[in-house]
Amino acid sequence: MQYRKLGKTGFSISEISLGTWQVGGKWGEPFSHDNADRILNEAADAGINFIDTADVYGDGESEKAVGRLVRSRSERIYVATKCGRRLQPHVNDAYQPAVLRAFVEDSLRSMGLETLDLIQLHCPPTDVFYRPEIFEEFDRLKAEGKIQNLGVSVEKVEEGLKAIEYPNVTTVQIIFNMFRQRPAELFFGEAQRRDVGIIVRVPLASGLLTGKFDRNTTFAKEDHRNFNREGDAFDKGETFSGVDYETGLAAVEELRSVFPDDKNLAPDALRWILTFDAVSCIIPGASKPEHLRSNLQAAQRPAPSSEQMAAVKRIYDERIKNPVHYLW
Template sequence: MHYRKLGKTGFNVSEISLGTWQVGGKWGDPFSHETADSILNKAVDSGINFIDTADVYGDGESEKAVGRLVRSRSERVYVATKCGRQLQPHVNEAYQPEAIRKFVEASLRNMQLETLDLIQLHCPPTEVYYRPEIFEVFDRLKDEGKILNLGVSVEKVEEGLKALTFSNVTTIQLIFNMFRQRPTELLFREAKRHDVGLIVRVPLASGLLTGKFSPQTTFSPDDHRQFNRDGAAFDKGETFAGVDYETGLAAVEELKKVFPDQPNLAPIALRWVLMFDEVSCVIPGASKPSQLESNLNAAELPALSGEQMDAVRSIYEQRIKPLVHNLW
C-alpha cells in the first residue's frame, strides 16, 4: 500500500481507502454487522488506514461498525464521518450551529470515540457554503476536543471552491472518475494551493466502470441505481456519476478497447484516479471482501501510459462531457 498526505490534516493516508456507504451488503439490503466487520478488518489487514462513513449510512449502523473496528485494532486508523443529511427537510434553513453540534455528539456516541479525526458537512445545499456561522461552529468543537479536522463533501465544483475560502476546511470530498473530469480544470489546482486534501468518492460511477454491467443488469427496487437515476431521492450525480445508464454502457465498451487485457476495469478506473497527484485518497466501497480485494489491486498497477490517459480523455470528451460536464 502507498500513502499520501491528506492536506493540512497532516495525516498520511492509504491512497486506496474505504468508503462505507454499502458496507454490510449491497445497496438496498439490510445492514449486516458480520459482513461489515469482515470487510473492515480485511481493509486494515491490507494496509488501509482511512475509513469514511456517515451518520445516515445504515441509520448509524455503519458508524457503530467503524467505531468497533477502531477500538479493536492497535493500528492507527483515521475515521472520517459526515453530518447534515439527517435534517428533514434537507434545506439551507435547517442548517443551524446547534443542530450540527448535536450530530457530531451523536456520531461520537455511535462510535464510542472521544474525538473524530475528520467531520465533513454531508453535501449541504449550496447556500450553506456562504454562511460563516456554520463553519465557525466547528472551531468551537475543535477547541472542545470533539473533532480534529473539518472537511466538506460536495456535489459541485462551485461548492468546493467556496469551501476553500474557509481556513478551517482541511479536506474536500468529491465525485471524480473517468466520467466526471471537470474538477481537474480548476478545483484540483486551487485545493493544492490551499493545502486541502482531496478525497475521491464514486470512483467507479456506481459500478459502471467495473465493466460488468449490461443492458440486462437489474438492480433491486431499494438500490439507488434503480430508484435514483433521475435524482428522485438525492442528487442524481451520486448515481452512475449522473451519466445516463445506456450512455455509460456505450462509453465503457470504448474503454474496454483501450484496456483489452483487463477483465475487470475497476482497478484500472481506480488507478486512473490516482494518476492525479492532487488526489490524497480514493474511497471505493465494498459490499463483500472480494470487492475490497479488487479495489486493492489498483495500488499495485503500473502507471497508465500517456496514450491510455489520452484515450480515456477522448472518450470522455466525445461521449460524456456534453451531457454532464457543466452540471456539477
C-alpha cells in the same frame, strides 16, 4: 500500500481507502455487522488506514461498525464521518450550529470515540457554503477536542471552491472518475494551493466503470441505481455520476479497447484517478470482501500510458462531456 498526505490535516493516509455507504450489505438490504466486520478488518489488514462513513449509512449502523474496528485494532486508523443528511427536510434553513453540534456528539457516542479525526458536512445545500456561522461552530468543537478537522462533501465544483475559502476546511470530498473529469480543470489546482486534501468518492461511477454491467443488469428496488437515475431521491450526479446508463455502457465498451488485457476494469479506473497528484485518496465502497480485493488491485496496476490517458480523455470528450461536465 502507498500513502499520501491528507492536506493540512497532516495525516498520512492510504491512497486506496474505504467508503462505507454499502459496507454491511448492498443498498436497500439489512445491515450485517458480521459482513461489515469482515470487510473492515480485511481492509485494515491490507494497510488501509482511512475509513469514511456517515451518520446516515445503514441508519447509523455503519458508524457503529467503524467505531468497533478502530477500538479493536492497534494500528492508527483515521475515521471520517459526515453530518447534515439527517435533516428533514434537507434545506438550508435546517442547518443550524446547535443542530450540527448535536450530530457530532451523536456520532461520537455511536462510534464510542472521544474525538473525530475528520467531520464533514454531508453535501449541504449550496447556500450553506455562504454562511460563516456554520463553519465557525466547528472551530469551537475543535477547541473542545470533539473534532480534529473539518471537511466538506460537495456535489459541485463551485461548492468546493467556495468551501476552501474557509481556513478551517481541511478536506473536500468530491466525485471524480473517468466519467466526471471537471474537478481536474480548476479545483484540483486551487485545493493544492491551499493545502486542502481531496477525497475522491464514487470513483467507479456506481459500478459502471467495473465493466460488469450490461443492458440486462437489474438492480434491487431499494438500490439507488434503480430509483435515482433521474434524481428523484437525491442529486442525480450521485448515481452513475449523472451519466445516462446506456451512454455509460457504450463508453465502457470503448474503454475495454484501451485496457484490453484486463477483464475487470475497476482497478484500471481507480489507478487512473491516482495519477492525479492532487488526490489524497479514493474511497471505493465494498459490500463484500471480493469487492475490496478488486479495489486493492489498483495498487499493483502500472500507471496508464500517455496514450491510454489520451484515449480516456477522448472517450470522455466524445461520449460523456455534454451535458455532464457543466452540471457538476
